Amino acid sequence: MRARAFCARSPFDFDWLFDWDIGAGPRTKSRRPGRGPGRRFFKQGQVRLALLSLIQEKAGHGYELMKRLEERSGGTYKASAGTVYPVLQQLEDEGLIKVQEEDGKKIYHLTDAGAEEMLLHEDAIDGIWKRATGWKDWGANMGPESAEIWGSWGRLTKAAFKASARSDFEQTEKIREVLDKARKELEDL
Numbered sequence: 001m002r003a004r005a006f007c008a009r010s011p012f013d014f015d016w017l018f019d020w021d022i023g024a025g026p027r028t029k030s031r032r033p034g035r036g037p038g039r040r041f042f043k044q045g046q047v048r049l050a051l052l053s054l055i056q057e058k059a060g061h062g063y064e065l066m067k068r069l070e071e072r073s074g075g076t077y078k079a080s081a082g083t084v085y086p087v088l089q090q091l092e093d094e095g096l097i098k099v100q101e102e103d104g105k106k107i108y109h110l111t112d113a114g115a116e117e118m119l120l121h122e123d124a125i126d127g128i129w130k131r132a133t134g135w136k137d138w139g140a141n142m143g144p145e146s147a148e149i150w151g152s153w154g155r156l157t158k159a160a161f162k163a164s165a166r167s168d169f170e171q172t173e174k175i176r177e178v179l180d181k182a183r184k185e186l187e188d189l
Helices: 002-009 046-057 062-072 081-093 112-120 122-139 144-165 169-188
Strands: 097-102 105-110
Touching: 046 062, 046 081, 046 105, 046 112, 046 122, 062 081, 062 105, 081 097, 081 105, 105 112, 112 122, 144 169
Parallel strands: none
Antiparallel strands: 097 105
16 A cells, blocks of 8 residues: 555655555556656646636737646646647637737637636646646756656666565664665765
């Protein structure tokens, strides 16, 4: 069960790296072994809240909003026109944003109704950007060169979880010491 709790706190679902033996449960169709993180960046309805939030910060055109979504996630999430423009149209239809044409571009502005909608979902919006920061932090360290160590990291993590699942307090402390020593050695490189 500890493996699942660890993954739930992480911005990535690490089950695709290796098969957990400890309480991870069966693989489901939503998991994609061998193809990278299995979680979507946005859950249902969150793109709409994220766009409202970005428009409140600064009005912008569609492509600009797509780029700002990508920047906020550190490049981990790349918004597509097929995702963003239908949501913008929906927000306009709901009266939450209005469109003004400037220099031949549609610029999206928040309406009073949009500001009220954001107040209703303030906690959810904060959660979105908190998660985006986590993805951004991870994404900054996830270049192609880091792919070389994923297998070793996964095997180390699996071994630590397996050992802790059947350990007492003293063994858990020893596991922590081993992992801390490895971390310090890596930081010294």
